[in-house]
Amino acid sequence: MSHRTAQRARRLDLSEAGIPEDTSLAGDVARRLEEDILRGAIRPGQRLDERELSERYGVSRTPVREALQRLSASGLASARGRQGLQVAQFSVADLLDALSVVASLEALAASQAARRITQEQRAVLEAEHAACGAAIAAGDYDAFYDANIRFHDAIAAASHNRVLQDELRRLSVKTAPYRRAITFQPGRMPQSQPEHAAILAAILRNDAAVAGERMAHHVSLLSEGIADFLHFIRSSDHAGLFKDET
Amino acid sequence: MSHRTAQRARRLDLSEAGIPEDTSLAGDVARRLEEDILRGAIRPGQRLDERELSERYGVSRTPVREALQRLSASGLASARGRQGLQVAQFSVADLLDALSVVASLEALAASQAARRITQEQRAVLEAEHAACGAAIAAGDYDAFYDANIRFHDAIAAASHNRVLQDELRRLSVKTAPYRRAITFQPGRMPQSQPEHAAILAAILRNDAAVAGERMAHHVSLLSEGIADFLHFIRSSDHAGLFKDET
DNA sequence: AGATCTTGGATCGCATGCATAATCGAATGC
DNA sequence: GCATTCGATTATGCATGCGATCCAAGATCT
Numbered sequence: 052m053s054h055r056t057a058q059r060a061r062r063l064d065l066s067e068a069g070i071p072e073d074t075s076l077a078g079d080v081a082r083r084l085e086e087d088i089l090r091g092a093i094r095p096g097q098r099l100d101e102r103e104l105s106e107r108y109g110v111s112r113t114p115v116r117e118a119l120q121r122l123s124a125s126g127l128a129s130a131r132g133r134q135g136l137q138v139a140q141f142s143v144a145d146l147l148d149a150l151s152v153v154a155s156l157e158a159l160a161a162s163q164a165a166r167r168i169t170q171e172q173r174a175v176l177e178a179e180h181a182a183c184g185a186a187i188a189a190g191d192y193d194a195f196y197d198a199n200i201r202f203h204d205a206i207a208a209a210s211h212n213r214v215l216q217d218e219l220r221r222l223s224v225k226t227a228p229y230r231r232a233i234t235f236q237p238g239r240m241p242q243s244q245p246e247h248a249a250i251l252a253a254i255l256r257n258d259a260a261v262a263g264e265r266m267a268h269h270v271s272l273l274s275e276g277i278a279d280f281l282h283f284i285r286s287s288d289h290a291g292l293f294k295d296e297t
Numbered sequence: 298m299s300h301r302t303a304q305r306a307r308r309l310d311l312s313e314a315g316i317p318e319d320t321s322l323a324g325d326v327a328r329r330l331e332e333d334i335l336r337g338a339i340r341p342g343q344r345l346d347e348r349e350l351s352e353r354y355g356v357s358r359t360p361v362r363e364a365l366q367r368l369s370a371s372g373l374a375s376a377r378g379r380q381g382l383q384v385a386q387f388s389v390a391d392l393l394d395a396l397s398v399v400a401s402l403e404a405l406a407a408s409q410a411a412r413r414i415t416q417e418q419r420a421v422l423e424a425e426h427a428a429c430g431a432a433i434a435a436g437d438y439d440a441f442y443d444a445n446i447r448f449h450d451a452i453a454a455a456s457h458n459r460v461l462q463d464e465l466r467r468l469s470v471k472t473a474p475y476r477r478a479i480t481f482q483p484g485r486m487p488q489s490q491p492e493h494a495a496i497l498a499a500i501l502r503n504d505a506a507v508a509g510e511r512m513a514h515h516v517s518l519l520s521e522g523i524a525d526f527l528h529f530i531r532s533s534d535h536a537g538l539f540k541d542e543t
Numbered sequence: 544a545g546a547t548c549t550t551g552g553a554t555c556g557c558a559t560g561c562a563t564a565a566t567c568g569a570a571t572g573c
Numbered sequence: 574g575c576a577t578t579c580g581a582t583t584a585t586g587c588a589t590g591c592g593a594t595c596c597a598a599g600a601t602c603t
Contacts, residue, residue: 073376075556077366101585111558113359116586117366120323124367126463130319133564133585148458155405159397212394214471217372218464225460321586347555357588362556380595381555 076110080118083108088127088138089227095140099128125221139225146229153222154271156215157203162263164209165254172209173255179205180251187241196234202247206254206266243269322356326364329354334373334384335473341386345374371467385471392475399468400517402461403449408509410455411500418455419501425451426497433487442480448493452500452512489515 084104087093099122105115119136122128128136141149168176179202186195200223207216223230233239246269253262330350333339351361365382368374374382387395414422425448432441446469453462469476479485492515499508 077556081370102583112585113557113559117363117556120363120366121370124327124370126460134566135585145459149460151405151409151458152402152461152464155401156398159401163397212397213391214372214395214468215398218398218468222460222464323586348553358555359587359589363586 076108076114077117077121080104080108080110080115081121084118084122085127085224089224091228091231093138095138095228097138099136099138101135125224127221127225141226141229146226149222149226151271153219153226154267156219156222157206157270158263158267160207160210160212160215160219161250161254161266162259163212163215164206165257165259165262167211168209168254168257172205176202176205176209176251176254180247183247184244187244192235192240195240196231199234199243206250209254322354322360323363323367326350326354326356326361327367330364330368331373331470335470337474337477339384341384341474343384345382345384347381372471373467387472387475392472395468395472397517399465399472400513402465402468403452403516404509404513406453406456406458406461406465407496407500407512408505409458409461410452411503411505411508413457414455414500414503418451422448422451422455422497422500426493429493430490433490438481438486441486442477445480445489452496455500 084093084099093099099119101112101115101119104119105112108115119128123130123136127139129139130136164172179198182198183195183202186192186198203219203223207219210216246265250262250265250269253265330339330345345365347358347361347365350365351358354361365374369376369382373385375385376382410418425444428444429441429448432438432444449465449469453465456462492511496508496511496515499511
């Protein structure tokens with residue numbers, strides 16, 4: 052009997068934890084690198100030196116290499132032959148393309164969240180929205196940046212779609228350095244609050260179509276037109292008008 | 298002089314290839330594993346043993362480990378604590394969620410393809426569509442499976458959106474084992490042809506809105522309703538009605 | 544007889560060492 | 574004085590070895 056309960060407890064542990072947490076050094080390094088990229092401590096285009104990183108984190112080169120392989124597979128770092136890796140760097144067109152993908156996925160998340168959100172998640176979502184408002188009122192850009200991320204994360208969580216959450220997380224980290232710059236543009240911050248409010252309202256009344264629509268609009272406002280224009284320029288014989296984008 | 302031309306040639310190589318091809322053993326192993334998963338030689342849930350793989354490919358454990366880290370980061374393999382890795386396995390709900398993400402991204406691809414497709418790509422797209430039709434006429438499931446993939450790949454390529462292509466490729470490999478089973482369901486194959494035709498026509502006349510709409514419809518026909526139903530069952534106290542989904 | 548503890552085998556994680564390729568600097572030729 | 578070439582340094586890629594952890598089977602105790 053006690054054995055049976057023990058087994059059951061372990062099963063619950065596993066199912067509750069979903070995936071057993073990664074305690075490896077490689078995982079730690081990968082997470083720290085991701086975090087550093089997200090927070091802007093490491094910038095796009097910067098070279099990632101194995102030896103330097105191994106000394107920095109106090110581990111050998113092997114787990115560092117494995118962490119870099121992960122980042123590379125996630126598209127967070129790009130290889131340059133045998134010249135090592137560097138943090139992924141977008142051209143303007145690539146960034147706008149990435150944002151259009153983010154917009155599409157965020158819209159899906161909002162749409163599914165409207166249909167699947169739980170009671171507790173409703174409260175969380177409202178709280179994060181309020182936090183965004185408070186940050187705006189206080190004029191605190193950093194607080195807004197964080198609260199904004201949590202608001203979008205809450206919507207992704209409410210979608211109850213694990214695959215979607217994974218993809219969104221990956222893309223968020225990739226575009227984070229650039230989104231940060233956008234957030235800090237004057238006027239952008241207060242503008243987003245009514246958009247957030249409309250999305251929130253649609254989700255709370257389980258209106259999937261409107262929620263997705265508003266979210267797509269919210270994220271992709273600036274992207275689409277400019278992206279198309281750039282691709283037109285590049286594919287025509289206007290090439291050379293602009294500076295090389297690496 | 299000969300040296301100079303050699304240098305120049307190498308430079309052109311690099312710039313034309315964009316990213317210098319990965320010649321490492323780790324890359325080879327990763328590609329072979331992906332291919333094997335895509336073709337069904339390795340099935341979801343199957344365990345990936347480092348030693349076995351290293352002997353199979355004739356390399357040491359290190360590059361195998363790095364390849365596995367890549368697959369894991371791509372979501373193609375999932376870790377089970379310290380018990381090694383296994384090929385990612387979806388529950389039914391997860392699969393439907395993944396398909397909804399694929400649908401969203403494919404719709405975006407079709408939409409952007411309608412605005413950005415080049416002349417050459419128009420011809421390619423029509424050719425792949427014709428190949429699909431020929432496979433259907435011949436009743437050749439395998440040929441249709443391949444042609445169908447090429448049709449969708451051609452649309453992704455026509456989107457000229459590299460980020461989108463990367464995400465779609467990743468998700469395609471993850472869902473390939475399951476999509477293969479769906480394709481072989483009787484009736485599904487001929488049904489897709491008029492849908493393809495509608496998508497193709499919309500793209501060729503640069504109708505982005507309709508192209509995206511048709512593509513979303515095409516991919517997500519079966520998913521949405523069932524996915525919602527399953528999530529309702531799981532989140533309510535009906536849990537236990539269905540078999541454990543590992 | 545069943546459950547718990549223990550021991551054996553096996554696999555994973557990490558560190559280290561070596562070989563190879565690339566880069567940078569210096570010396571030499573033009 | 575400038576380009577070119579050669580050599581030394583450095584970094585990457587891979588192999589191997591050791592320690593730690595986990596799973597399974599058998600023995601012992603209740």
